[in-house]
Amino acid sequence: MRALAGLGLAVLTCAAALPGEAAAAGAPARAEHAEGGGLSAVVRYTEYGVPHIVAKDYANLGFGTGWAQAADQVCILADGFLTLRGERSARFGPDAKPDGSLSSATSNLSSDLFFRGLNEAKTVDRILDSPAPAGPTQQAKELMRGWAAGYNAWLAQNRTTDPACRGADWVRPVTTLDVARRGYAITVLGGQGLAADGIAGAAQPGAAPRSAKAPADPAEAARKVFGEQRRNAGMGSNAVAFGGSTAANGRGLLLGNPHYPWQGGRRFWQSQQTIPGELNVSGGSLLGMPVVEIGFNERIAWSHTVATGVPTNLYELRTVPGDAHAYLVDGKPERMTERTVTVPVRGKDGSTSRVTRSQWWTRYGPVVTSIDDLPLPWADGKAYALTDPNAESLRFTDASLALAKSRSVRGVQDALRRTQGLPWVNTIAADSGGHSLYTQAQVLPRVTDELAGRCSTALGRQTFPAAGLAVLDGSRGDCALGRDADAVQPGIFGPSAMPALVDAPYAENSNDSPWLPNADRPLTGYPRIFGDVSTARSLRTRGAIEDVSAMAKRGGLTVADLERHQFANRAPAGALAAADAAKACAALPDGRATGSDGKPVDVSAACGVLARWDRTVRTDSKGAVLFDRFWRRLVRSAPQAELWRVPFSPASPVTTPNTLNTASPAVGRALADAVAELRGAGIALDAPLGEHQFVERNGKRIPIAGGADALGIWNMIESAPWDSARGGYTEVRHGSSYIQAVGFDGGPCPAARTLLTYGQSSDPTSPHYADQTRLFSAGRMVTARFCEKDILSSPQLRVVRVGER
Template sequence: MRNRLRRLILFTTALLSVAATASPAPADAGNGGGRAERASGGGLSATIRYTEYGIPHIVAKDYANLGFGTGWAQANDQVCTLADGHVTLRGERSKYFGAEGKPDQSLSSASTNLSSDLFFRGVRDAKTVEKLLDVPSPVGPGREVRELMRGYAAGYNAWLEQNRITDPACKGEPWVRPITSLDVARRGFALAVLGGQGRAADAITSARPPTATDAEAPAPDRDQVADAARELFSAQNADMGSNAVAFAGSTTANGRGLLLGNPHYPWHGGRRFWQSQQTIPGELNVAGGSLLGATSVSIGHNASMAWSHTVATGVTMNLHELKLDLSDPTTYLVDGERHRMKKRTVTVGTKGGEQVTRTQWWTRYGPVVTSLGAGLPLPWTKSTAYALNDPNAVNMRLSDAALALNKARSTKEVKAALARTQGHPWVNTIAADKAGHTLFTQSQVLPRITDELAQRCSTALGEATYPSAGLAVLDGSRGECALGKDPDALQPGVFGPSRMPTLEDAPYAENSNDSAWLTNLDRPLTGYERVFGTVDTQRSMRTRGAIEDVAAMADRGRLRVRDLQKQQFANRVPAGDRTAEDVARACAELPGGRATGSDGKAVDVRAACEAIGAWDRTMNPESRGALLFDRFWRKLVAGVPAAELWKVPFSAADPVRTPHTLDTAHPGFARALADAVAELDRAGIAPDAPLSAHQTVERAGDRIPVHGGTESLGVWNKLEPTWDPAAGYTEAAHGSSYIQAVGFNGSRCPVARTLLTYSQSENAKSPHLSDQTRLYAQKRWVTSRFCERDILASPELKVVKVRQR
């Protein structure tokens, strides 16, 4: 009792100190960008209470002070990663790390530092973000978000001023510098355009008009481009996806909603989550995971509502095919009128002191691009060029959308908040609330490509790419092919909220990065435009397994938070359930127990047959044969065309169970099996080795076994590990990240279990480098300390008052 009283006195004293010392915001604080870049100020302060695993609970009197505490606390855990991101946004990677070095692609898809610098320096030179900040709300960001950004920059800078960096990744480095609120806004802009201009950074910065002596390039092959586009947009969700499910009160033990959020994000670099609670007494109280550099909680819960996001299938860009003036390839025609492209000349410095200058070319539709990645060429000829339209390049509302969800108290308010802010560029939202309601909505900022417009205005290339991949290629020479405006849209050229695929109050609402169609198997969503995603098409193995699991859970009913926890770490392998028995049988029937690999050598696979037959069909630490099946399956799906993999093809009438029955007579079957066995043998791994022995991550010299499985296996608890030919899986590239299982009861304290799989910090000297990673290895969770009594009861409670000097 005495200890609890002491903690209460500490907290009360800290709050009184915040109220007494925090200065009011300057009168012009809401003006945003377009002004000189200088370190933010204002005498800001906050109270940070740390509980187990280094989770900060930040308390402040207003949004500027809350931003201050958030910026401070993020810098305390991740200063090097954050600083590296600001080097990217300043366009200075080549200067410090070399032009040919590779960024971590957390802020764009640029393949080299030089390409990244040219792209982001171009954004700065054009004052793109400053102009967007000068747009008043609701089209531009609101006052509260601007205050958060101002405070965040001040908090980050105050931490730099008052602390010594211990992380070897950036200790003593000149590129760690103070930031401004404009820098915080630039990071938000970069996240918004990740699926559009950011994806095309290489193409924007390398586009060159043809010269008079250049030979005319052939038109792009329609089928090749369509296949590449389909691969490009499916890979988006395979590499960085998520699962989330909301259960309605009709399925739960107490009639209140439940939510399980399982985003799959990178384990390293600038797109990591960071966990916190943010509180402004009487105004805001929310806990969850924030993307690094974000001023608000990105995925989380408050006292009466929980939400998560999944990467959506909506295609956030489109192309306009330009008809060029044959006398000048930098002039294009619209309704017969000539329009000169705008030159954007960008210069960046390199590590050797060289100055590199490139020219970008911009049109009324957006920048000219000459590709969208490998296999998707868009040649700039003397008669034709392609311009990229990215509606999120004029969207600075991502932070407003996040804050609005932080404050929403029900799924009804979530839907209204998304309709009001219209700021999310590339995610779905899944939510459940205390009253037992559920929500799924694909509320994205998408180009307003209706099927009618695509049919009327697609070029020959677009006729191939739009049906197959949702990528529209419109005739840019016709004014009638403009995207138009929905009456309820905040900006022209995008869909309004009434057009978004939405499902309310279903017994369950689940998404695993496929389209909205099978959010609930019994209530399929249809009638949306192709640009949002597909209907009546084959689902991923992960979606199929997820629907099986959550539908069975809903039917069973009386669900509790512990049922969500069990689902998260069940590690069931849907691909194994469907095929392992057939694989083991066909393997055992191979003549002489041998199979021929891709190198033409025969391999003894008898031990492998036994291991797969005995495998428990999970990716649990103790699972024997799991690693063998994983390596076999990866090789099989990569080496056998999808149409030839199964004997029974996909049927829209039975979308979860089809396709099925593996074609083990296909020559790729025995080849994949032989290659997998040989690969494990070279690494010194037995076919029946437990997964925990060879799927690990290293932290501070210790090997930590991690469970979960890859995308193609369909495992809910996704993990994409890095293969070392000599040792097996030795690191995680991406996968389950900030996980939350949330329910509600009669009190104001939600029942929440969370886990940040890779822990709070990448600093090798931090006590929070791997503490939650070790919990993950043991399938243990963190009990959320949301209410005051729980925070004050923490045995590791540490109260820190932070302020500007």
């Protein structure tokens, strides 16, 4: 905050003073004014359209944030509020699919039924009106109120240029409640939001669930829902904190690299938020949120990664014979509560009809007939109810605000202990004192191993060990979740149960369990619902630990080293398997392998390409395309036990399994299919990656480095499905998003470099639609402007005073 002393509150009352100060610093600046009273803020834009928002209090800070977000992302925001109002079917018909940012609903109708059910039950209204900690603090409420006012003021004073919603009548003003509903939807993404289809009217006795075919292996289905499909939906990340012993100046370092969607409502947006003397934080916010979720101040930096903890559990109900809407608890019947929800639906002829469904609620939560692709049929005297403790929380905003105010790793721990508001993420942090932190401080149902042992049903005995999804006996009152003494709400684990690693030379997470944030300091002793222990790590985790442990041992680290690591683009799968694949290729009789269609393919030219490939996924890497297409096929078709000759060993979790099993027929088959595919598309086997992994922005191709989760790459990029006719991977679905590399020099100005890979705006008419995407393509980051002297010296400084009228 000391950096603001020279500026003080004058910036809030006289924006005209700023251009003079900027000029004195040698920076050209342009001031724009919005006349009128009410809420207001000063927004100072620097390079790449990053706003630095200054306000006198939380309501005014929220106002400036809402205004600036609307200026960059009004169409995506408006589309999200339409979703939250349950009006998609009335506008776009019932069958189209929402973008998935606010729930896993597979159709507009399902989405509308889910959100209208919440709205008509006044779920968020009740929590919003509750005193903290059950509800948000006054500061959080003021931020929400201000955000809504800022968004509305922008709508009233500006004309939308984005063709996605230009002139659309569904772009409407919002309320504080709408902002709270958006935060709530994000909070329950891993619980009720994941089961939206199964809650939203599909839950009727005897009705077939959306995935009507029962899985042969419920454990595998649960693993996919709470692991693979979560990552496929764009919920993943990497982060590493380095302790002072590894840094050149003895202070902490942090590299955060969340993997989030490049389109839709789960995009990040970058800003600096300042209330002089109270708050000064810079970082990335999820759209529609009035706070920074991942960021830094002058003393700490933090990031989040999606955790393995399962933030929900199921209760298997025994229904009363002859009455499927009543269930037994300790032998006594309890009736379900019916919620009737009606949604207006536009037909293909433009007419409007109404669809009504019943949703059923129990003491444990809503009845569900599926969680994503895991069917839970309501039949044969059974039903399933979903317990989601995050459904009683709006604490995410307060948790983020508390992190932004923290001054040390100890302060981060205290903030997480007080707020207990992170729904489905880990936290990794570093501070200027040289301390590092990893912790899985998330809201989880209090399913201890003892409770699961005595209360799991037959289904739960399969899903809990495999995936951490508890299915408990709802007919027994002694199977209730109970309460930890230090928990802010019943039915969740308290802070003392949370796995944590403090002051390790490095602490890293890449969406694996808490077991191995540091290879030399494994964490154990936590309940299974948090994650597993002594199991094979993902290739991304293994590659990350190899890289960051080597960096820590080398020492003398700086922010520049973090940036180099972000763009090293090493492919751990290639390091493990490319040489063996090349040798097996060279040993094939006549250089031929048989494809999956039974036809022989001449793969001899591929042998040298794989051998010469540099094992990276840079835009100029030759051989990366071939290995990528080969490897994806191989890991889909070959079980892990068949893929490697040396199996996994808990004693060597970073280096096992290893040695490609080239005797497996799947290896030759995958290589033959990859070669045939590339030749059929006219793509050279040694074509540079950037020619066939790219995005198009305003008619221009931008080559994209990085690679898929299956390749184990830190700079993860999950592209849209391969399209041979269009030249390969032609769009990014999710991956590296808001990246920050942060260090400290002991003064008020953190040494930080940032990058928002897809840019601040989704409006193709904006100058910030693809400017940072081009930087990402070039492997470059932006030097952050945090202190006043840096903001005022920006050659692109633009100052805007925004107000309600």
